[in-house]
Amino acid sequence: MSKKILIADDEQNIVISVEFLMKREGYAVSVAADGDEALAKIRADKPDLVLLDVMMPKKNGFEVCQEVRGDPALAEVRILMLTARGRDTEVAKGLALGADGYMTKPFSTRELVEKVRELLG
Numbered sequence: 001m002s003k004k005i006l007i008a009d010d011e012q013n014i015v016i017s018v019e020f021l022m023k024r025e026g027y028a029v030s031v032a033a034d035g036d037e038a039l040a041k042i043r044a045d046k047p048d049l050v051l052l053d054v055m056m057p058k059k060n061g062f063e064v065c066q067e068v069r070g071d072p073a074l075a076e077v078r079i080l081m082l083t084a085r086g087r088d089t090e091v092a093k094g095l096a097l098g099a100d101g102y103m104t105k106p107f108s109t110r111e112l113v114e115k116v117r118e119l120l121g
Helices: 012-024 035-045 061-069 088-094 109-120
Strands: 006-007 026-031 051-053 078-083 101-104
Touching: 006 012, 006 035, 012 078, 012 109, 026 035, 026 109, 035 051, 035 061, 051 088, 051 109, 061 078, 061 088, 078 088, 078 109, 088 101
Parallel strands: 006 026, 006 051, 051 078, 078 101
Antiparallel strands: none
16 A cells, blocks of 8 residues: 655645655655645544645644644654745754654755655655
């Protein structure tokens, strides 16, 4: 069974390209366009990995990450922050909230695939 990835991002161009890339790698992919939808899909589907943008409507990625890490039922869900917010304080905040990795946009597709493979072991 293929690993499940949820892409939580409101930038349609990013979603289309990352969705294509992850499906090409053999992963089952779902998409959420805001923080509330992301949390609902994480709770319902328990994806293996969430590619989580920081700047989203309703709830930002930091809030989503914090809620996921606060729920013991979701302890197995890996989180890779994938965002344009790349200041040191933002990276530190994401990792402190429990993200398993942090990549800043723009990113190379090769680096993203390598990081996803690393996180999914």
